[in-house]
Each structure stands twice: as structure tokens, then as C-alpha cells.
Amino acid sequence: MTELTARPWLAGLAPYRPGAAAPSAAGSLSSNESALGASPHVVDAVTRAARAAHRYPDALATDLRAEIAARHGVPAEQVLVGNGSDELIFLLALAFLAGGGTAVCADPAYRVDEISTQVVGGTVTSVPLVADRHDLPAMAAVPADIAYVVNPHNPTGTLVPRDAIRRFRADSPAGLVVVDEAYVDFAPDPLATTAVPLVREGGLAVLRTFSKAYGLAGLRVGYLVAPASVVATLSGIRAPFSVNRLAQAAALAALRDRTHHEAVRVHTIDMRRRVSDLFTHHGYDVVPSHANFVLVRVPDEAAAVRRLADAGIAVRPGSALGVPGAIRVSVPGDEGWRQLRQALSRP
Ligand SMILES: Cc1ncc(COP(=O)(O)O)c(C=O)c1O
Structure with a gap:
């Protein structure tokens, strides 16, 4: 052996x-x-969903995906729901960084961006923050398959305006710019901040989570809004039932309780x-x-x-x-x- x-x-x-x-x-x-x-509606939804705990969940989270897509005004084919945004970050690494791919992140970065890249045998270039902010010009000078921007940034809480993200997308050689908006709900104007409208311009994806503003950290639901080709690639390599029945029901109820x-x-x-x-x-x-x-x-x-x-x-x-x-x-x-x-x- x-x-x-x-x-x-x-x-x-x-x-x-x-x-x-x-x-x-x-x-x-x-x-x-x-x-x-x-939301209290989440508890009711989870209780109802638990009655069908013996049945596999909907592999594609069809209802939740449709509701998210409608919220953002994008086709459902551009949305992928994951077991927390962490699962989606790992899927991005598996699909686009395995076996020698490259990622560029801020330093400090969200640790999972770095870990997922290293786990699949990729390498990370870390570009130090300047005055607690992403140094986007320096990040755009780094050749990479994926460029990660965390907006608002964790752990500093600083914000990149949408125009700066658009400029970065134009300047960066990265195949995909991933904007992680785990905390965007707490920005002064989330609708004016989010990079979701930039997805249709190509080469950019946005990560969101139900763990923060929706209070579902313990149930593990996040999603990606991305070009349909990226969603199709990730859908093809994911574990089919990674988002469980209770989590799907909870996220739908949370989304509806404005x-x-x-x-x-x-x-x-x-x-x-x-x-x-x-x-x-x-x-x-x-x-x-x-x-x-x-x-x-x-x-x-x-x-x-x-x-x-x-x-x-x-x-x-x-x-x-x-x-x-x-x-x-x-x-x-x-x-x-x-x-x-x-x-x-x-x-
Ligand atoms: C920037 C950032 N992205 C993603 C996550 C993880 O989100 P999830 O719970 O959806 O995996 C966190 C959690 O702290 C985070 O800070």
C-alpha cells in the first residue's frame, strides 16, 4: 500500500x-x-421545512434563486446559491485557480480568498492597503486569473465607490473580478454601491451572503451574481445538495421580510x-x-x-x-x- x-x-x-x-x-x-x-418569519419557515427533512432539497434552490434574480433584475442563469459565500469562493478557486492559477487580493484580505486559492495549488499576490483602503491601481498592475475586492472591506470597513470598481475592471488584466459584498447592506446607500449592475458589462461577479444583514450565519446561505458562463461552470462542479432545505426556506423568508x-x-x-x-x-x-x-x-x-x-x-x-x-x-x-x-x- x-x-x-x-x-x-x-x-x-x-x-x-x-x-x-x-x-x-x-x-x-x-x-x-x-x-x-x-426575522421571526424565518423561524416559521424553518419549522415548516423541517417537516420534509427526509427529502433532499431542491439542488438548484430554484425558488430562492428566482427571487434573488428578480431582486437584482438579472436572469436566474446569472445566480448561483451556495452553502455560505465561502462555498462559492472555494468553487471559484476549484474552477479557475486549480493547478497553478493566480489570485490578487488586498493585504489583509478575507482569509477564505487566500486559503481557497492555496488549497487548490494556486498562488496569491497580496497588495497592502493604503490608508486602510484597497490600492486598486497597484492591484490592477498584477496579472491574475481572479482579483478579489471586498467591499466594504473586512476588517477595516472601508468602501470602494462603484465608479472605482468599474475603473478597476477596465484596468485589471484579471479574467474575473470578484466583488465580495458581504457587508454592503450596511453602506450608506447599498443600491448605489453594489457592483451588481456591472455584471452585465462582463468579467465581474458579485458575492453576497445571508449571514450578516439577514442573520442566517448558522444556516449557511450565500449567492453569486455572475456571467451565465461562470454560473454554469460552477454549477457543474458543485456538490448537488450543498444548500439544505431549511437554509433555502429560511433565506426565502428572510429576503421577503423587508x-x-x-x-x-x-x-x-x-x-x-x-x-x-x-x-x-x-x-x-x-x-x-x-x-x-x-x-x-x-x-x-x-x-x-x-x-x-x-x-x-x-x-x-x-x-x-x-x-x-x-x-x-x-x-x-x-x-x-x-x-x-x-x-x-x-x-
Ligand atoms: C468578506 C466576507 N466574505 C464572506 C464571508 C462569509 O460569508 P458566509 O457566511 O456566507 O460564508 C465573510 C464572513 O465573515 C466575510 O467577512
């Missing part, structure tokens, strides 16, 4: 490290989950300002954020993480996200806000 060894390029891979949980959900501010949870979605958006934008002001008031530098978290520069990262942990609050250490000397704090709900204020006012 030959000894089974993992592919050599997997040896040095640094795996994804999820954020730590806090003793209470209110204090869990490390993973940018929704502070208001999912009132809850708007309440999450309003809460997040208001609370983001309060959290930013709180840290500023205590003498810290805060990067102006367009997402559901804020990046706070701290003189001693480990001490800041420990101090908050002692008060029952989990945040993400910046060094785990490629920004040492900072902490990333997810926008809390009212109880988490009370805990945060108390923790910061302790001597």
Missing part, C-alpha cells in the same frame, strides 16, 4: 481561525453576526456610530466603518482583548486578521452595548 500524503502545497497552509465565542450571545462580538437575529432587514440596517448604522464614538471618547483611533463592525487601533492588542474578555466580551484580535495592534468589534445589540460601555468605563 502506498503511503497517502497530502498534496505538498498544503503543508504550509495556515487554516482559518474562527472568532472566539463569549459566555453570552450578547457579548459575542468577534464574528460580525447580526445583533438582532433572524421590514426586519431595514430594522437591522437602521440598528447597525446607529449602533456603529455609538460604538465608534465610545472608543473615540476613550482615546482610541477608530477606522470609519461602512460595515457591521469597527476596527479600533489599540496600544496593546492582547491586553485589550483580555480586558474585554474579562467583562464577558469576545472581539477579534487584529493580528488574527492581518492588522496587528487593533481589535475588530462587531456591532452589538442593546445588551452587548451595555456590557461594552461598562467594560470601557472600568479603570
Whole structure:
């Protein structure tokens, strides 16, 4: 029997490290989950869907896909639903980067963009942010199969205007520009920001997730809006039932509850300002954020993480996200806000 060894390029891979949980959900501010949870209609939809748990889900998530396509005014053939946007990022890597492909990302990037590229034997060029923003001219100078732009950026929360994305698409030699809009619902004007209208111009795809503004992180649903040829390629290589029945029902219900979605958006934008002001008031530098978290520069990262942990609050250490000397704090709900204020006012 030959000894089974993992592919050599997997040896040095640094795996994804999820954020730590806090003793209470209110204090869990490390993973940018929704502070208001999912719509109550989601719970009903999941309960109904559970009655058919013995039956395989619709492989193509036809109803959800149609609703997403209608929302964006694109044909259903340009939409692919995945097990979180993470699955779609891995599918992009499998299809377009396996065996020596190249990706260009910001530094820091969303880790899954880097990991998925490395897993399939591709290479990543990382282009440092300038003043916490994507350096799009420098990224456009890098030859690559895929260029990833995270907008708003994680972990800084900075925003790239649509015109700059359009210019980047024109300037970049990348075969596909992937704009990850996990946090776009929290931008001041999501409709004016989203790159979805650029998909029809070619060579560009947009990733969205139900994990943030729709509060479905635990159910794992994301989607890609892309040229039909890209969707067809990814559809051909995906695991057929990766988006389960409960997740499809939940996402459809979440999408239809516009009132809850708007309440999450309003809460997040208001609370983001309060959290930013709180840290500023205590003498810290805060990067102006367009997402559901804020990046706070701290003189001693480990001490800041420990101090908050002692008060029952989990945040993400910046060094785990490629920004040492900072902490990333997810926008809390009212109880988490009370805990945060108390923790910061302790001597
Ligand atoms: C930029 C970015 N993209 C994608 C994701 C993952 O989304 P999903 O839960 O849909 O896999 C995250 C999650 O934190 C993220 O920050």
C-alpha cells in the first residue's frame, strides 16, 4: 500500500481561525453576526421545512434563486446559491485557480480568498492597503486569473465607490473580478454601491451572503451574481445538495421580510456610530466603518482583548486578521452595548 500524503502545497497552509465565542450571545462580538437575529418569519419557515427533512432539497434552490434574480433584475442563469459565500469562493478557486492559477487580493484580505486559492495549488499576490483602503491601481498592475475586492472591506470597513470598481475592471488584466459584498447592506446607500449592475458589462461577479444583514450565519446561505458562463461552470462542479432545505426556506423568508432587514440596517448604522464614538471618547483611533463592525487601533492588542474578555466580551484580535495592534468589534445589540460601555468605563 502506498503511503497517502497530502498534496505538498498544503503543508504550509495556515487554516482559518474562527472568532472566539463569549459566555453570552450578547457579548459575542468577534464574528460580525447580526445583533438582532433572524426575522421571526424565518423561524416559521424553518419549522415548516423541517417537516420534509427526509427529502433532499431542491439542488438548484430554484425558488430562492428566482427571487434573488428578480431582486437584482438579472436572469436566474446569472445566480448561483451556495452553502455560505465561502462555498462559492472555494468553487471559484476549484474552477479557475486549480493547478497553478493566480489570485490578487488586498493585504489583509478575507482569509477564505487566500486559503481557497492555496488549497487548490494556486498562488496569491497580496497588495497592502493604503490608508486602510484597497490600492486598486497597484492591484490592477498584477496579472491574475481572479482579483478579489471586498467591499466594504473586512476588517477595516472601508468602501470602494462603484465608479472605482468599474475603473478597476477596465484596468485589471484579471479574467474575473470578484466583488465580495458581504457587508454592503450596511453602506450608506447599498443600491448605489453594489457592483451588481456591472455584471452585465462582463468579467465581474458579485458575492453576497445571508449571514450578516439577514442573520442566517448558522444556516449557511450565500449567492453569486455572475456571467451565465461562470454560473454554469460552477454549477457543474458543485456538490448537488450543498444548500439544505431549511437554509433555502429560511433565506426565502428572510429576503421577503423587508421590514426586519431595514430594522437591522437602521440598528447597525446607529449602533456603529455609538460604538465608534465610545472608543473615540476613550482615546482610541477608530477606522470609519461602512460595515457591521469597527476596527479600533489599540496600544496593546492582547491586553485589550483580555480586558474585554474579562467583562464577558469576545472581539477579534487584529493580528488574527492581518492588522496587528487593533481589535475588530462587531456591532452589538442593546445588551452587548451595555456590557461594552461598562467594560470601557472600568479603570
Ligand atoms: C468578506 C466576507 N466574505 C464572506 C464571508 C462569509 O460569508 P458566509 O457566511 O456566507 O460564508 C465573510 C464572513 O465573515 C466575510 O467577512
